[in-house]
Amino acid sequence: MQVEAVIFDIGNVLIEWQPERFYDAEIGQAARERLFAEVDLHGMNDRVDLGHDFRETIYGTAEQYPAHREAVLMWHDRWLELARPAIPQSVRLMRALRARGVPVFALTNFGIGSFELAQTEYDFLGEFDRAYVSGHMGVIKPDVRIYEMVEADCGVAPERLLFTDDRADNIAAAKARGWQTHLFDGPAGWAARLIEARLLDEAAAA
Structure with a gap:
């Protein structure tokens, strides 16, 4: 056809699109593995992909996880380095x-x-x-x-x-x-x- x-x-x-690679370079593999195990970053990104506000979704997630706040914020603030x-x-x-x-x-x-x-x-x-x-x-x-x-x-x-x-x-x-x-x-x-x-x-x- x-x-x-x-x-x-x-x-x-x-x-x-390799966010894990970005975080490995920024915070190290061990810290990245803890981050991704404790915060559902890909689920957060799915909400953005469904049409939820880009900044509000990521900043809101960061506030829910104060121990990982700065790392989560990079998903928004340094997004072009992820993609x-x-x-x-x-x-x-x-x-x-x-x-x-x-x-x-x-x-x-x-x-x-x-x-x-x-x-x-x-x-x-x-x-x-x-x-x-x-x-x-x-x-x-x-x-x-x-x-x-x-x-x-x-x-x-x-x-x-x-x-x-x-x-x-x-x-x-x-x-x-x-x-x-x-x-x-x-x-x-x-x-x-x-x-x-x-x-x-x-x-x-x-």
Whole structure:
């Protein structure tokens, strides 16, 4: 089935997202392990991705855990250091698709405020033909509703969408809707998948 639109996840597909790595560098692995065991930082981030206020959610969590207050605040105050660097070949692939006239969408678990902040650092986040950002949608992957919302809005048949994401549960949910999928484990494999789908040639995918 010919692909009509390509959908990119953002975290760990276009931008590296490894908060544990950031905290290991800042406070050391042992302290980071205690922090993540005692404070549900990923759950906090899920609330942001669902549309809760970026600053209020993180600052509120920090006040609940005074022993970890300064470390929790870094999730907000130094967020651009958590969400880096860009993955250059993935960005090139996105731009190569658009240059070929292939519609390119984003489907990402991202907060409203954090996505606005990321756009100040990464210009390519403003280049999607459509950007489906969970914070604005009020639902996060892999909830089936987010995939239904994308289908309803874009008007492309599910079997003509090609979606890449680094999380197997997000991929499984898309596949259950009939989407074509690729579990992202690096830009080289994604480039090969785009060539296989006849969306790019080898030169454009390099």
